[in-house]
Amino acid sequence: MASTTVADGIVDRLIDWDVARVFGYAGDGVDPILAALRRKEDRIELVTARHEEMAAFMATGNAKYGGGPGVCLATQGPGAIHLLQGLYDAKLDRRPVVALVGQVVSTALGSGYQQEVDLHTLFKDVCAQYLQVAASPQQLPHVLDNAFRTALATSSPVCVIVPHDVQQAQAPEPGQQEHGIVVSSTAYARPRTIPDVDDLESAADLLCAGRRVAILVGQGAAGAEGPLREIAERLGAGITTSLLGKPLLDESLPYHCGVMGHLGTTASADLMAGCDTLLIVGSNDPWTEYYPAPGQAKAVQVDVAARNIGTKFPVDVALVGDAVSTLNALVPLLPAQAGWRPEVERSVTAWREVAGQRVAQRPSRLNPQLVVHELSEHLPADAQVAVDVGSVTYWYARFLRLPPGVPAHLSSTLASMGSAMPYGIAAKLLHPDRPVVALAGDGAMQMNGLSELITVADRWRGWADPRFVVLVLNNGDLAEVSWEQREMEGDPRFPTSQAVPSFPYAAYADLLGLRGLRVEDPARVGPVWAEALAADRPVVVEAVVDPDVPLLPPRQPEQKVRQTLRALEREAEGGQAHELLRAQRAHEEAR
Structure with missing residues (x-):
């Protein structure tokens, strides 16, 4: 039986490509596609994020955690613009994502219509491998087939733009074979490539x-x-x-x-x-x-x-x-x-001794290195890990030992803050019977993670395993950039640009019906991880950590170390950071 509208045909073709879910946000430019998704919601799921950027990150996360090409959906104008960040993440980390984007009705294009944006220009860099406007019903499904094949073959994001009137149009009868009509299929295979x-x-x-x-x-x-x-x-x-x-x-x-x-x-x-x-x-x-x-x-x-x-x-x-x-x-x-x-x-033994000395440091507030290190002893063998961008990335890279086979992903090449929560949600939707641990800083959580906690609160009761643990390193500072200012520029921290406003992360989790655990005592770190990973619902672990713990790159040249120390000397409250940096440098030199 033929699909009723082009929008129905789009959804049918997504199902033919084994797409289990579409990540998106509603808007009038994609209303026909939303209606088609409603008609097939027993076969394909619409996952609504709190922002189109998060939908695109979820689509990238879907691809990273093994769910095949991610699919994201947005309306024209602002919705389309919001997708860019997540799509660039897919491009730079080489993951297949298909973006479906609405557009104003064809007859209004070029008139300066409401929400009219030149979408081809907008997406031509991020979706350079395949970007196509479906100007007529006959172009679908072959445009979608080419989009999926290209995304898979090039490990990159692609984009299909569908004007509102094309979505509404009657779908043509399948299998027409005539001049100018292209009949396509979902056939795809990966090659086995080996050198001479x-x-x-x-x-x-x-x-x-x-x-x-x-x-x-x-x-x-x-x-x-x-x-x-x-x-x-x-x-x-x-x-x-x-x-x-x-x-x-x-x-x-x-x-x-x-x-x-x-x-x-x-x-x-x-x-x-x-x-x-x-x-x-x-x-x-x-x-x-x-x-x-x-x-x-x-x-x-x-x-x-x-x-x-x-x-x-x-x-x-x-x-x-x-x-x-x-x-x-x-x-x-x-x-x-x-x-x-x-x-x-x-060398490996020496590093482990250095790492142990860093974890054992006791700054004025909780040592963030200790918090991430302790997770290694509690991380389930079937966990999935999502990591944000910031100082938490350093601690993950150095101190978290993943059990064999545990996937962990982050926005690496783009290094975009705010990726941990949408990645974690995508991972959980793929494998709802496995626990998820998301690692983030307070800056990333305030950027968009708090909003996606609402998504977690809305969905967790349907998960086979309700465990979704979010670590928030609450240090009141954009710590990675603060240390970059000192190390790379020789400048002291600029509080106006770096301070993160106070927020009750654990209490907010409680407010959403989740569980919030706040930890400040080093002796409580291990028990809090154990409690969080045994909970009957998602948990936010708010670790009140010290921003003065240095993000010291390994084997830094002495000139760079001296520059960082001079920058700290110019800060009114840089004394502790100065001493911690000297101590960490001494640990390295001793080994």
């Missing part, structure tokens, strides 16, 4: 010639954890990961040096500074100052996208292929050798 044998052999020769091999693992290595470990063990190599690659490998491995870069560990910095050979797998990590120095190391890079090869570090052998197939083909070509594993393990 000669390239694999060249890579093996280069890696075997190295005596101090380092392996940098990014999100593109997902699924290749087994061969990665085997290569590291055969070569006596050390492993470090990008921020996006952190969840892939067990960080308790004795040769796992932790996350690389500004947010990373001393062990990762030592690994990159000491290696003579570098194997990069599925990573395009931007922290170029933490790569080996020019001329220090030969490099092999594995990436399914040829355009990523050599963009962050000079590469001697390029292996263009998917990580699983490529590494499985590479392993048999690598004989076992001693490498420098004992030295790598000493």
